[in-house]
Amino acid sequence: MNKGSGLRVYAIVYLVFLYAPIILLPLFAFNDSRVIAFPLTGFTTGWFAAMWEDEQLFRALRNSLIISGSTAIFATTLGIFAARASTRYSFPGKSGLLGLIMLPLVLPEMIMAMSLLVVLLWIGIPLSIWTIILGHILICTPFAVAILSSAFQSLDKSLEEAAYDLGENAVSTFRLIILPLVMPGIVSSLLICFTISLDEFIIAYFLGGSDTPLSAYIYGQFRFPARVPAMLALGTILVGVSILLLSIAEYFRRRGLARTGAKDTGGFL
Amino acid sequence: MNPRPDMIEFQDVHKYYGDYHALRGITATIKAGEFFSLLGPSGCGKTTLLRTIAGFEGISSGAVMIDGKNMAGVPANVRPTNMVFQSYAIFPHLTVEQNVGFGLRKDPMSKDQKARAVAEALEMVGLKGYGARAAHALSGGQRQRVALARALILKPKVLLLDEPLSALDKKMREQMQVELIRLQRQVGITFILVTHDQEEALVMSDRIAVMFEGEIAQLADPETLYRRPNSKKVADFIGTMNFLPARIVSEAGGMVEVEAQGFGAMTLTTEQCAAAGADKAGAMVGFRPETLTILFDGQTATDRETMGTVAEVVYYGDMTYYDVKLDGTEVPMRLSMRNVFGRPVLDLGTRTRIAWSPGALVLFR
Structure with a gap:
């Protein structure tokens, strides 16, 4: 066995270890048994039906959609301002400020969740889906800034000047030139923030009041062995939706690069 | 030659970027219908001077007059000038037609008239029939022409050209030089060209201002510049x-x-x-x-x-x-x-x- 094939085996083992659990998810979601164990006993779609009749689940889903939707919109809006400022203007303390904006990317979520909880309780703000949204905006904004900065960066400054030179004002230039050209980045940012917020657990668990979002709800259901297969069915759907959203996001990011004729400097996928 | 009226007048123009003195008392006049070049090495202030005409750069003191009017406080989008950018600045998400017609958006003329104006402008720059093409699929030379058509369609008093040929290869550049001269004669608009290429300036210009370190070292017609440079520096830079x-x-x-x-x-x-x-x-x-x-x-x-x-x-x-x-x-x-x-x-x-x-x-x- 030569050196190259040894590394290849390592890579394959690594990928199996990474993805096998995710493949098990749909496997057991369609398995006709309450016990999560091999051998598989038979095929059923009954767990999906059980999931469908769960009213609490739909309430959790509704909460999650509100949280993720709001987070995506707020984080992306903030991201647009930050990206625009970081690529177009220079001001004292700019790099430090951007560093602080990007910090939540590497800060342990646990720390953020705890400190936010302490502050919210101290101020006396009741926990609700809005406090979760607040936390999620904090962790999603860095992603939005990263994606949008690359979109704004690939924008030639003279395009704006040209529009201005041809009689447009700052507002119409933004609407006619800048917005269409960074739109793929905006769509991509919305989708990625949505996905991150949808999957997020720690902040959702810490800062959620009586309105649990999907992630916290799933965690809670795992206490009841009978409910587990239905949750696996739900998980299967979530994996599918996540992959779909991220693919769409990447598609828009690449299309944006192609449209402005910019070089690909690497994205998230 | 009959005397032409002044189109651009610089009156002791100074420009500071913080401590950096970018323009050091520029005083010069550019005549209507003239092909004028600002020539100098990079960093000499020639592009900055051009941008003070367009309105993209403010000035620290002095005055820039266009057609007798002081341009202080007049923003770029209402000045009677249009610019061809070094990068061409073609809007990549629009077609050739939409690019060329961009400046006519607020013009009260009818849709048909606009379409005709766009077609005429495209024909003038030798891009007849390219209207429906996507702008990002054009070659460098074609982008250059679209940028020209887009600026000229508004019939500006002054056309500003910021190193427009520097991105083209030698053959294409020489061809565009000849075409620019022809176009300028045809439309009769004042052209102001920024270039670091002395040969290009000599070939194309009626008059040339040679700039070093924020100052005009010599302002003369190409022959005088070549035969009687007024300093060793100018003599070294030209030929x-x-x-x-x-x-x-x-x-x-x-x-x-x-x-x-x-x-x-x-x-x-x-x-x-x-x-x-x-x-x-x-x-x-x-x-x-x-x-x-x-x-x-x-x-x-x-x-x-x-x-x-x-x-x-x-x-x-x-x-x-x-x-x-x-x-x-x-x-x-x-x-x-x-x-x-x-x-x-x-x-x-x-x-x-x-x-x-x-x-x-x-x-x-």
Whole structure:
């Protein structure tokens, strides 16, 4: 066995270890048994039906959609301002400020969740889906800034000047030139923030009041062995939706690069 | 030529970026319908000066007038100027037609009229039938033309061109130079070109302002700039100029007695003298490579004659460049000779007679 094939085996083992659990998810979601164990006993779609009749689940889903939707919109809006400022203007303390904006990317979520909880309780703000949204905006904004900065960066400054030179004002230039050209980045940012917020657990668990979002709800259901297969069915759907959203996001990011004729400097996928 | 009215007037224009003094008292006028070039090395302020006309840069003091009106406080989007950008700045998400018609968006003319204006503009720049194409799929030369059409369709009083040809290859650049001259004659609009390419400026311009370090060093027509540069710096920047140390013997009545290395004593007119004080290190006489002639067998000099040794030969096909060490000098001088059928190219080390004339010299002091 030569050196190259040894590394290849390592890579394959690594990928199996990474993805096998995710493949098990749909496997057991369609398995006709309450016990999560091999051998598989038979095929059923009954767990999906059980999931469908769960009213609490739909309430959790509704909460999650509100949280993720709001987070995506707020984080992306903030991201647009930050990206625009970081690529177009220079001001004292700019790099430090951007560093602080990007910090939540590497800060342990646990720390953020705890400190936010302490502050919210101290101020006396009741926990609700809005406090979760607040936390999620904090962790999603860095992603939005990263994606949008690359979109704004690939924008030639003279395009704006040209529009201005041809009689447009700052507002119409933004609407006619800048917005269409960074739109793929905006769509991509919305989708990625949505996905991150949808999957997020720690902040959702810490800062959620009586309105649990999907992630916290799933965690809670795992206490009841009978409910587990239905949750696996739900998980299967979530994996599918996540992959779909991220693919769409990447598609828009690449299309944006192609449209402005910019070089690909690497994205998230 | 009948006198033209002034189109642009710079009145002691200064521009600071923090402590950096980018424009140091620019005073100049550009005439209506003129093809004017701002020429200089990078960082000399030529692009900054152009952008003060467009309104993209404010000025720290002084005044920029366009067609008699002070432009202070007039934003770029209402100035009677349009710009062709170095990067062309073609809107990549629009078609060629939409790009060219972009400036007509708020124009009250009808849709049909706009379409006709766009078609005319495209035809003028040689892009007839390209209207429906996506802008990002165009070649460099085509983008250049779209940018021109987009600016000219608004019939500006002044067209500003910021190094428009620098991104094109040599052949394409030469072709576009000729086309720009033709276009300028056709539309009669004042063109102001920024370039670092002295050859481009000489080919295209009615007048050229040579800029160094935020100041205009010389403003003149191409021939004057080439034949009578007013400083060693300008002479060095435009074309090739040879320099030889010289000594001013006496100066009286518009005549200057000069003793130059290799050439000996001669009398020059004051017109041949660059502005006084331009070079303190000592006087120099300068001459262009083509003003000295190598005398082949049997030829005689019409004016004066000296001897030299060929130190380097560079053959260009139509021309040969010789570096010749004139007798009594230390550094070889560059001479250019047009190659004539049947005449051999001289070998290295050849002793040769050289014809020269005091009239071709410029005195720098």
